[in-house]
Amino acid sequence: MQRRTATLVSLWALAGLAAPAWAEPAWPTKPVRILVGFAGGSSPDISARTLADALGKVLGQPVIVENKPGASGNIAADAVAKATDDHTLGVVINGNLTSAKLLYPQLPYDPAKDFCYLSLLTTAPLVLVAPASLPGGAAFFEAARQGGASWNYGSPGNGTVAHLGLELLAAKVPGMAPLHIPFQGNPQAVTALLGGQIQMALLPPGLAMPQVKSGKLRAIGLAGGRSALVPDVPSLAEAGVRDFNLEVWNALVGPANLSKAAQARLATEVAKIYRDPEVRAKLFHQGWQAVGTSPAGLQRRVQEEMGLMRGLIGQKGIRLE
Structure with missing residues (x-):
């Protein structure tokens, strides 16, 4: 419709006439x-x-x-x-x-x-990551249970999927009760992970995997099935957390x-x-x-x-x- 209208307007212009009032203006104009x-x-x-x-x-x-x-x-x-x-x-x-x-x-x-x-x-799937000093797999969740409310997790803000996703994860792992620390964005949460201020976060692969591959963070698992984006990262189901699927x-x-x-x-x-x-x-x-x-x-x-x-x-x- 837009192309047809533009063509009609051009024909009017060639004829030396003003465009009719019904002609839609071009978009965008700035x-x-x-x-x-x-x-x-x-x-x-x-x-x-x-x-x-x-x-x-x-x-x-x-x-x-x-x-x-x-x-x-x-x-x-x-x-x-x-x-x-x-x-x-x-x-x-x-x-x-x-x-x-x-x-x-x-x-x-x-x-x-x-x-x-x-x-x-x-x-993108969400990757549960932790400092490299913490164990992986099922041992991570046992450590989280023992840590209780002394453990913290980070997210890019209140109400984000990373925040609510970790609340959902905690509901599925009895005894796991980390406290939430919101940040302005995921890059700031990564900095806090590297500095040891938080013990876990759910991150998109593009932010998580460079730190995982460098050995600074540990990928615990994906919130869902395995993904072609990160084929070497297991699902959280493989660590014993069932029915946890978030993107x-x-x-x-x-x-x-x-x-x-x-x-x-x-x-x-x-x-x-x-x-x-x-x-x-x-x-x-x-x-x-x-x-x-x-x-x-x-x-x-x-x-x-x-x-x-x-x-x-x-x-x-x-x-x-």
């Missing part, structure tokens, strides 16, 4: 911003910058990534929800769409009403008032980008599976995970201010 709620080097930052590089080429306008870390990504998500310039998007994480409203009664945006869903971009993912959203022309073009172009073998290989090398779904595909993923998170949050009685 640089596009992608807001990310975490620091540089974080998982959504990597996804956003990979997308921005490719998207800028096809849109014919610069696509600029802006980091607005804080409140587990909710500051940036709120800014996207309230944007009115038709050129602001966001790369968000699981928690911003699936658990934030369940955890924060005063959340300033409504994930179900204030966004247009554009695409599920990338997914971290990043998605592209816009404000609910984003023009239909922008939504349609973005959905089309993002799907093409994520089918490109070079983009897929680049993301795989960084520890991510490229997905690039339709808006409906993202909607389905959100609904599925909301059910899991609602059950966990209710079971554990988790509430955040």
